Amino acid sequence: MSAELGLAALWMAAALAVLQLVGGAIAQRDPDAPLAALGRPAAMLQGFLALFSFGMLLWVFAITDLSVKLVAANSHSMKPMIFKLSGAWGNHEGSMLLWVTVMALAGALIACIEKRLPEKTMQATLAAQGFVALGFYAFLLLSSNPFERLPVPVPEGNGLNPLLQDIGLAFHPPTLYMGYVGLSVAFSFAVGALVTRQVTHEFARVMRPWVLGAWVFLTMGITAGSYWAYYELGWGGWWFWDPVENASLMPWLAATALLHSASVLAARDALRAWTIMLGVVAFSMSMLGTFLVRSGILTSVHAFAVDPERGSFILALLTIYIGGALLLFALRVSTVSEGQRFAATSREGALVFNNVMLSAILGIVLLGTLYPLLTEAFDVRVSVGPPYFNPVGAIFTIPTLLAMAVGPLLRWREDNIERLRAPVAIFIVLIVTTALFTVLAKSDIGILPLLGLAVAVGLGVASFMPLRGRDILRVPLATWGMVLAHFGVAVSLLGMASESAFTKEKLVAVAPGGTTELGGFRITLEGVEPVAGPNWTAMEARISAQRGAGRPHVLTPQSRSFWAPAQETTESALLTRWEGQLYAVVGNQADDGRWQLRLWWKPLVTLIWLGGLLICLGGVLAIIGRLVADLRRRHADRREAEEREEMAALRANASSPTANWEAV
Amino acid sequence: MSSIKPKHQRIVLVSLALLAIIAAGLLAAWALRNQANYFYLPDQMMADPPAVGQAVRLGGMVAEESIETLDDGLTVAFVVTDKAEARVPVRYTGILPDLFVEGSGVVAEGSLGPDGVFVADHLLAKHDENYVPRELQDMAEHQGEPGLQDTAVGGE
Structure with missing residues (x-):
């Protein structure tokens, strides 16, 4: 029953998207037409219905209703609950339903709160939103119905790809x-x-x-x-x-x-x-x-x-x-x-x-991604990888990063580069010094990692320069957001460059009890044992890694076999230190009893994702800063308007005293 | 700059942007011709081998009874075949991908060595029972291989 309710809600939401489109279009000709007033309520109701439909999909996955085709194809009664739920969007139909749900909710939100733009523009915006949503509803309902029933329910589901669990x-x-x-x-x-x-x-x-x-x-x-x-x-x-x-x-x-x-x-x-x-x-x-x-x-x-x-x-x-x-x-x-x-x-x-630079990078990534498709039309099969993307992308990325360091220091409208002599000099000196030290430390470093390290250090410092000479407590939140996001880019870049310049890799075959060295760690394979999880079994290696006389850390990489669906995966094990990560993978056992181990020591690799988080945090601060500023401004505008009205009323009273008497 | 009329500034900006993007496009086209990684089937590699050391990809089936682990316990030698005449010997040092077995499809990334052995840096095998590297899926369709057909994507 819940599947049918979900499908019905989806059809109604699609009908409301049509209404939103038509209403918005009519509003362009005649803003007072009765249909024109329906745009906003239609968008809100559509958001609610789409959410309801998605809720129904979650429900059939939660109870593992095996008469629904999508559940049978992607779920399994033995799966942990969290993966049953995430299985709802870990497949094509479910993910498209998630897409339209999020889209309908966004439409409902703008219909509900957005009052700043002229009403006619808002109507056109909602109509456009309805039009886009309509295409996705058609796609779901006509070619990928997530609620399709099986003629006969199956006894057990297929499971979800273990890599996705x-x-x-x-x-x-x-x-x-x-x-x-x-x-x-x-x-x-x-x-x-x-x-x-x-x-x-x-x-x-x-x-x-x-x-x-x-x-x-x-x-x-x-x-x-x-x-x-x-x-x-x-x-x-x-x-x-x-x-x-x-x-x-x-x-x-x-x-x-x-x-x-x-x-x-x-x-x-x-x-x-x-x-x-x-x-x-x-x-x-x-x-x-x-x-x-x-x-x-x-x-x-x-x-x-x-x-x-x-x-x-x-x-x-x-x-x-x-x-x-x-x-x-x-x-x-x-x-x-x-x-x-x-x-x-x-x-x-x-x-x-x-x-312009970002557009150029976009063009390069787009061409590289579509090129194999293009050549396949001529029956030549190619793949495009790092040898293309890294150097060609860098040609445009490095100027972008340099502009990122200087741009925020410039004034709007017109500025004199002379004014920025000191910060630019600091930036250049940092880049050159870092590059020199890096080359001294490691002479065989590639040109891209070298540039990456140097620019990352320069940019990391330069990203805080917009704060210089300002009262830290009075800097707007949005400016902090920009500073943090730019700093995050530098942090991430440092991680990428360091990973690609200084990673040490080792592939060894060791017998249990055997030892190897990597990145200052003494790594011992203590043993390999079978272990079992809820829907898999695995061979688990116990590896201890010890630095000098320090405490040994235990890593347990696994080679897992899932049975629904039948598949093997390698589970890596990570040891995270502030200065890097030790990464271990276990492979097969050779005939003589030795096990294959693949080990990496990756200095500063975690900075890549830490930088990503900083960028996000910067974005969030910028949103909050903008919203707060906007609310304040609107509040001030309103008060000003009220005051003006009061003044006007007073003035009107003053000019015609008799009017008051008549009213009384 | 302030003496320039608004219309002119827009034209200057648009032409500069176009110029940069066209330059990026040309650069990309040039680099793609040089850096793209070509895909070979075993018979193509036998008939018209790529230059020694050039990065290419080789796709086919792992020949039956050809997988052999060398003495270092790490290097694996095997033969990639199209189930007809062509056989290319391959050497790979590293951890074998999941589901790498004789008689199943594989794509090897690497280059041809001077001794005619293909040295693979990376192996892509069947990812799971629903996934086959796309090139191999085509091969199965062209040659009507029943062995790969049942592993084609979708399975419906």
């Missing part, structure tokens, strides 16, 4: 989807502003928290995904330039550019057309990401849940939305008047530079 991955897709959906809201605002010709700094202020929020979620999703790949795949790497990873990186790059250009528009009323364009591009990248992951069109080492037919459906949606938005942009861009001007040496100038 992981707490980190349980929250990875929802996080990324919130990012994607946040960008869909930014897209709807951009369309609304274009339709009603209201591309103003007020529009940028309204859009900015959504872009910031989407960006925080994307950052978090990418950080978590990278850490998951690092410890779960057992390959010792943290980024593989896999199409699935690129699919989340591309929206992030576009969102980063959009975030900065929206700031220019909000603060200085410049870059109007460019911000709109980036809004369209950012959402296109989210859709393209979904398309690449869900269609299975690209070779990928971890493409789960792939289906070409559904891929064509998403491709059609992509064409309609993006093609439509670009057409609208082309038709309306000439009516977007030019914003404020600025000199080349100014905060705006630096931000434009950052935007």
